[in-house]
Amino acid sequence: MKVVSGTVTENEIKISLSGRIDSNNAHDIENEIMLIVSGKENLPTVVDAQGLEYISSAGLRVLLHLKKMNSDLCIINVNSEVYEILDMTGFTQMMTVEKAYRVVSVEGCEEIGRGANGTIYRIDQDNVVKVYNNADALEDIRHEREVARIALVLGIPTAISYDVVRVGNSYGSVFELLNASSFSKILSTKPEKMDWCVKEYTNMLKKIHGTVVPEGKLPDIKETALGWAKFMKDYLPEKQADKLISLVEAVPKDNHMIHGDYHTKNLELQDDEVLLIDMDTLSVGHPIFEMASIFNSFIGYSEYDHEIVKKFQGFDYTIATTFWKKFLAAYLGTNNENKLKEVEDKARIVGYARMIRRSIRRHGLESEAGRAEIELWKNELIELLDRIDTLLFTRNELEIEAERDNLPQVLSFIEQHLEEVGCSMKAQMQISVAAEEIFINIANYAYAPEIGKATVMIEVSEDPITVSITFMDNGKPFDPTKKTDPDISLSAQDRQIGGLGIFMTKKMMDDVSYEYKDGKNILKIEKNLG
Amino acid sequence: MSYPYKIDLHMHTRVSDGTDLPSEIINNVKNAGIALFSVTDHDAVKGCAEILSLLKKDDPSFITGVEFSCKDELGKYHILGYRYDVAAPAINSIVAAGHNLRMEKLEKRLDFLKREFGFDFSNEDVDALRSLDNPGKPHIGNLMVKYGYAETKETAINNYINKFHSGNKYVRPEDAIKAIIDSNGIPVLAHPSYGRGDEIITGDDMNSRLKRLKEFGLQGVEAFYSGFTPKLQNEILDFAKQYDFFVTAGSDYHGKNKIVVLGDTNLPDESMYPPGLIRFIKAVRFK
Numbered sequence: 118m119k120v121v122s123g124t125v126t127e128n129e130i131k132i133s134l135s136g137r138i139d140s141n142n143a144h145d146i147e148n149e150i151m152l153i154v155s156g157k158e159n160l161p162t163v164v165d166a167q168g169l170e171y172i173s174s175a176g177l178r179v180l181l182h183l184k185k186m187n188s189d190l191c192i193i194n195v196n197s198e199v200y201e202i203l204d205m206t207g208f209t210q211m212m213t214v215e216k217a218y219r220v221v222s223v224e225g226c227e228e229i230g231r232g233a234n235g236t237i238y239r240i241d242q243d244n245v246v247k248v249y250n251n252a253d254a255l256e257d258i259r260h261e262r263e264v265a266r267i268a269l270v271l272g273i274p275t276a277i278s279y280d281v282v283r284v285g286n287s288y289g290s291v292f293e294l295l296n297a298s299s300f301s302k303i304l305s306t307k308p309e310k311m312d313w314c315v316k317e318y319t320n321m322l323k324k325i326h327g328t329v330v331p332e333g334k335l336p337d338i339k340e341t342a343l344g345w346a347k348f349m350k351d352y353l354p355e356k357q358a359d360k361l362i363s364l365v366e367a368v369p370k371d372n373h374m375i376h377g378d379y380h381t382k383n384l385e386l387q388d389d390e391v392l393l394i395d396m397d398t399l400s401v402g403h404p405i406f407e408m409a410s411i412f413n414s415f416i417g418y419s420e421y422d423h424e425i426v427k428k429f430q431g432f433d434y435t436i437a438t439t440f441w442k443k444f445l446a447a448y449l450g451t452n453n454e455n456k457l458k459e460v461e462d463k464a465r466i467v468g469y470a471r472m473i474r475r476s477i478r479r480h481g482l483e484s485e486a487g488r489a490e491i492e493l494w495k496n497e498l499i500e501l502l503d504r505i506d507t508l509l510f511t512r513n514e515l516e517i518e519a520e521r522d523n524l525p526q527v528l529s530f531i532e533q534h535l536e537e538v539g540c541s542m543k544a545q546m547q548i549s550v551a552a553e554e555i556f557i558n559i560a561n562y563a564y565a566p567e568i569g570k571a572t573v574m575i576e577v578s579e580d581p582i583t584v585s586i587t588f589m590d591n592g593k594p595f596d597p598t599k600k601t602d603p604d605i606s607l608s609a610q611d612r613q614i615g616g617l618g619i620f621m622t623k624k625m626m627d628d629v630s631y632e633y634k635d636g637k638n639i640l641k642i643e644k645n646l647g
Numbered sequence: 648m649s650y651p652y653k654i655d656l657h658m659h660t661r662v663s664d665g666t667d668l669p670s671e672i673i674n675n676v677k678n679a680g681i682a683l684f685s686v687t688d689h690d691a692v693k694g695c696a697e698i699l700s701l702l703k704k705d706d707p708s709f710i711t712g713v714e715f716s717c718k719d720e721l722g723k724y725h726i727l728g729y730r731y732d733v734a735a736p737a738i739n740s741i742v743a744a745g746h747n748l749r750m751e752k753l754e755k756r757l758d759f760l761k762r763e764f765g766f767d768f769s770n771e772d773v774d775a776l777r778s779l780d781n782p783g784k785p786h787i788g789n790l791m792v793k794y795g796y797a798e799t800k801e802t803a804i805n806n807y808i809n810k811f812h813s814g815n816k817y818v819r820p821e822d823a824i825k826a827i828i829d830s831n832g833i834p835v836l837a838h839p840s841y842g843r844g845d846e847i848i849t850g851d852d853m854n855s856r857l858k859r860l861k862e863f864g865l866q867g868v869e870a871f872y873s874g875f876t877p878k879l880q881n882e883i884l885d886f887a888k889q890y891d892f893f894v895t896a897g898s899d900y901h902g903k904n905k906i907v908v909l910g911d912t913n914l915p916d917e918s919m920y921p922p923g924l925i926r927f928i929k930a931v932r933f934k
Contacts, residue, residue, distance in 0.1 A: 140844045141784075142801045147906055173845035178874035182906045206840070206847060207878020 121146050123153035130160045130187075135168025138176030147179045154187060162187045167194035167217060172202060184212055191215070215255075218283040221246055221291070229299055230382040231429065232395040234261075235289075237382075242296065246282060246289040247395070254288040255281070261290065261397040264335060268399060271328050271374070274392040276385075292394065300381035304440065305431035315440060317391050318384060319447040322407070325393075327516065328374040330401045338375050338402035339368055342409075342467060348474045352495065357502040361470060364508050371403045379407060380414035381430060381440075405508045408445075408460065409467030415441040417468045421490055450513030451577040456537055460510045462501055467508065469498040511537075519560045519571040519590060527556050527573055531586065534575045538582060540646050547625040548584065551642055554618035555588050555597070563592025563638065581647025583627075588640045595638060596631045598623070652917060654683040654928070655910045656712065657727065657837065657869065657897020662694035663714075663781050666902030669697040676707050679910040683928065685712035687727055687837075687897070690745040690818075691780050696733045710931045713738070714837055715745070715823040722856065723843035724836065726823045727869065727895070730931045731832030738830040745818050746780070752813050753782050759811040760787070766796045766807070784808050821863040828864050833930065835867035835895050836860060839886075840879040849882060857886055867893030867927060873911040874899065880913060887923045893930070894923030 120142060123132045132153060138146055154162065162183070172180075184190045191213035195203065200216050203209050223238040223246065230237035234257060235249040249257055258281055265277045278290035300318060303310050346365045350358045376383075377398030385392050415437040419426035423434035430437065445457050473494050481487030515530045517523050531552055535545050552573075559571045572589040597619045623629050628643040659665030660672050667675060669686070676684045684707055688694045695711040702709055710730045717724045731738050753776060760766040772790055776782045788803035797803035827834040839857070842848050848856060857868070870883035871894070887894050896912035899905070914920070 141804050144905065145800070151906055174841040174847050174874070175844050177847075178841075181874055181876065185908075185911070186906075202847060205849060207876035210878060211876050 121149040121153075123150070125153065125157060125160070128160065130154055130157060130162040131165060132162065133165045133168070135170075137171040137173075138169070138179065139171070139173035140175035143173075143175035143179050146176070147182070150179065150183060154183070158187050160187070161189040162191075164190065164192040165194050166192055166196070166199060169196065169199055172199055174206075177202070177206060177208065180208065181211075193217075216281075218281055218288070221282040221284050221289060223248060223284055223289075229302070230395060232378050232383065232397065234397050235395075237394065239294070240291075243293055244291055245294045245394075246284065246291050247278070248284045248289040249287055252287050257397065258288060258290050264399040265396040267330070267334050268328075268374070268393070268396055271330065273325060273328060273374070274390060275396055276392060276394050294385060294394070295387055297385040297387035297392075300384040300386070301430045301432065303386065304381060304436055308432075308436060311436070311440065312443070314381070315443045315447055317386075318381065319444055321384065321391055321393070322376070322379060322448065323514070325374050325376050325379075326404050326407070326512075327514075329372055330374050332372065335374070336400045337370070338377060338400040338406045339365065339370070341400070342368075342402075342406050342471075345467070345470045345474050348477075349470050349498075352473060352477070352491075353499065353502075357499050360502045361466070361498075364466065364502075364505075368403045368405065368508050372401050373404075375400045375402045375404070375407050377407070377410060379411055403509070404512065405463055405510065406467060408464035409471065411444070412441065412461065412464040412468045413472060417465070417472055421493055448512075449510075450575060451538075452579050453538055453577050456577075462505055463508050463510060466498065466501050466505060469494045469501075473498070513576060514572060514574045516570055516572045519556070519563060519569055519592075521557060521560050523560075524553060524556055528552060530573065531575060534577070535584065538577050538584065538646065540584070544644060544646055548586070548642075548644055551622040551626055552586060552588075554622050555640055555642070558597060558618070559588065559590045559592065559638075562595065563590045581645055583643055583645050583647070585641055585643040589637050591636055592638060594633045596633070597640065598629055598631045653679070653681045653910055654896055654914070655679075655681050655898050655900070655912055656683075656685040656710070656729065656895050657687050657714070657872070657912075658684070658900040658909065659688055659714075659902070659904075660686055660694045661902075662691050663688035664901060664904060666904050669694045670701055672902075673698060673701060673706060675909055681707055681910050683708045683710070683932070685710045685729055685897075687712035687714040689714050689781055690716060690742060690749075692731075692733055692738060692742055693780075699733065708932065711832070713742075713827075715741070715818055716843060717820040717823050718817040718843075719819050719821075721859070722848075723846070724820050724856075724860070725838065725843050726820055726827075726865075727835040727837045727897075728823070728827035728830070728832045729835060729895070731827055731830035735830030735832075737826045738832065741818065741822060741826040748816055748818070749781060749783070750777065751816070753777065753787075755813065756784075756787060756808060756811055760791075760807060763810070764796070764807060766791060766794070768794065820860060824860070824864045833866050833893065833927075834864060835869055835893060836865055837869050837897070838872045838874065838899070839868050839870075839883055840875065849879070853882070853886060857890055857892075861890055861892075865892070867895055867923070869897055870894045870921075871896030871912045871914045871924075872899065873897075873907050873913060875913060877913075884921055884923075887921070892923055893927040894921050895927055896924065 120136045121134060132150060193215045194217040195214055196217050203214050221240060226238040226240055228236055229239050229245060235247045237245050237247045239245050251257055262278055265275050268275050269277060276292040276294055278292050280291040282289045282291055300314050304314055342365050346361045349361055377400050378395060383393060383395045385394055419434055426437045427433050446452050449456060449460060473491055476487060476491055481491055511533055517526060528549055563569060569590060569592055574587045576585050626642045627645045630641050632639050660667050660669050672686060686694050686698055692713050698709060711733055713728045715726045717726050768790060776786055784804050785800060787808055788800035791797045791803040792800055824834040839853060840848055868883050868887050870880055870887055896914045898907050898909055898911045900907050900909040
């Protein structure tokens with residue numbers, strides 16, 4: 118068998134090696150390689166080591182001399198034994214060395230997910246493979262592995278690929294996913310689990326959106342969204358086109374994490390753990406952009422053809438719309454129809470812009486059905502742009518340093534929500550007084566002498582309209598609803614106000630309850646506005 | 648003091664398996680801009696004797712060299728000897744002993760091939776083999792190809808010549824080291840990471856090897872070598888520091904027999920020469 122063969126094209130030299138290279142044949146192989154490359158030393162050279170079983174140090178020297186003559190050298194299809202030798206001797210640091218990838222077939226495998234860049238299949242009980250759409254996906258794989266690691270380090274449960282394989286003409290990355298089922302599968306096979314799914318789906322998203330990402334680690338989704346908005350310039354009347362751009366531009370910079378493709382096929386339940394897959398669209402930014410892509414996944418893409426969601430997610434359009442509404446209420450902590458509608462409309466603005474662009478880029482304008490759909494989305498978008506002046510919305514949760522100086526921020530956060538539900542001035546004042554008492558109490562004592570965080574969450578339920586505000590901190594356990602012994606280490610003034618404060622809070626609110634759970638003080642006040 | 652800009656302390660002439668004559672190699676060294684060089688033929692010193700007689704006043708600085716193939720129960724080694732006296736009895740007797748061993752082995756291999764496979768060669772061809780300083784497996788292999796006993800030199804070696812086991816007669820590293828020292832020379836381990844050419848030795852294996860050879864009297868390691876990656880080079884440099892070894896640099900140039908470029912040693916800029924190399928240069932240039 119011939120060990121060396123080579124082909125030279127106009128822009129590349131390809132040398133194939135097979136068998137064994139050691140001191141018995143290294144010299145002859147070197148001569149043959151020289152014959153192939155001589156006079157073409159400036160051409161990029163690819164050494165295909167697919168058939169190479171073994172290389173001794175005599176063979177390594179041949180590769181090194183080739184590298185010295187031709188600096189643009191890479192070695193591909195290296196088996197694991199040869200790779201180990203190249204790695205141990207430092208060759209992998211000097212030149213690009215690509216392992217031979219295991220070949221995996223996905224024929225007949227269950228498709229369990231589909232994202233922007235690829236499709237996920239279950240290849241056996243314990244493993245799934247994400248097959249990339251892009252044939253030259255090694256760079257995408259590296260990117261996704263890196264962002265998944267960033268997410269994991271920041272506390273977001275996610276699967277990280279452990280192997281790269283060849284699937285047909287493309288690449289795939291393999292993840293371990295033991296007996297997991299996606300939320301799409303749960304929703305389509307066990308509709309009674311809807312409320313549980315909404316709760317877990319929302320909690321995971323809040324966790325993602327509550328995660329601060331260090332500067333520069335992830336791309337800014339606002340930049341991407343601005344691209345969508347600018348694309349619309351050619352397809353919208355000037356007035357609405359300009360408004361779309363200015364709305365996106367007005368969204369402030371936000372360093373919290375955004376998943377970017379948060380649909381129910383990308384959320385998996387493995388044992389009792391909920392975990393994310395398909396992390397390649399991870400970015401930072403304002404949650405409105407996430408809401409837009411979630412809206413699209415449940416409703417947008419299927420609004421005019423209800424079969425699409427069935428085809429893509431496995432459950433029907435009714436389940437999709439119900440899930441969306443329940444999710445939105447849970448995420449925003451309110452059942453107030455006006456508030457839900459407001460955020461949905463904002464999500465639709467970004468969502469329609471994105472879908473129109475996507476459809477046009479996929480030749481949507483070339484078919485009758487495509488043109489009709491784009492026209493419908495466009496009309497909706499124009500109507501929305503004419504009446505909506507900001508993409509911002511307030512979330513029902515505020516995490517803040519528990520410090521006296523932050524009190525005004527806490528109070529204005531609460532007041533904003535109370536105004537939205539049309540709360541009377543009197544009730545508003547009572548709630549503010551109670552909130553001030555509780556927040557100052559946390560600021561003074563929960564972490565003293567250190568400083569820690571407090572979370573304030575507002576929830577509104579209707580019939581009758583009731584506002585509940587929950588304060589959470591990770592400080593020393595303390596139940597203010599219990600009558601406590603006077604603390605003689607405190608100044609007389611503090612004691613008096615503290616005592617009076619909780620007394621007044623109890624009197625003005627309809628309910629005050631306390632629990633200590635998962636290392637947290639959780640104090641909840643409720644006021645009936647009916 | 649100023650150090651030579653370019654050095655190459657490892658090269659072969661036609662006395663062993665290179666293609667340059669000793670006289671040619673002097674010219675090639677000069678043209679390569681090398682200021683200090685050594686010729687290190689396998690198990691032979693007569694090339695150095697010839698070069699000493701040929702050197703002129705303005706030629707590059709030269710130190711004598713040799714590369715011994717050694718073996719013991721624990722492995723195979725190439726041991727370089729530098730700046731020995733070419734007339735010293737110790738080095739000449741080990742060269743002669745090595746030559747006798749190879750000649751003995753040649754005869755045994757030829758007998759074996761005839762006995763086992765019926766491969767016969769003409770007297771002229773056998774005499775030509777005998778006249779070589781270092782007739783080895785490749786030479787016999789080439790002859791077998793010429794006679795049509797094998798398709799290629801490799802199959803000749805792998806399928807026939809290697810079936811013969813030459814027994815346990817070889818030059819031991821401690822004997823080579825002692826002969827070099829007794830001839831006023833400096834023993835240095837050649838391309839340590841590659842053993843005798845086909846192995847890859849790193850980490851603990853390298854450490855135990857160097858420890859044992861130092862006990863035998865080894866004084867240096869060839870850390871700069873044309874076939875080393877930065878990773879291997881750095882490992883040897885670390886060991887050199889740990890064992891307080893001299894450091895040397897060589898290309899292993901073989902003329903037209905290999906694509907190694909004369910003077911290619913991977914040495915950095917001279918301002919970066921490690922102390923072990925500077926000490927070596929001082930030791931060999933200022934006796």
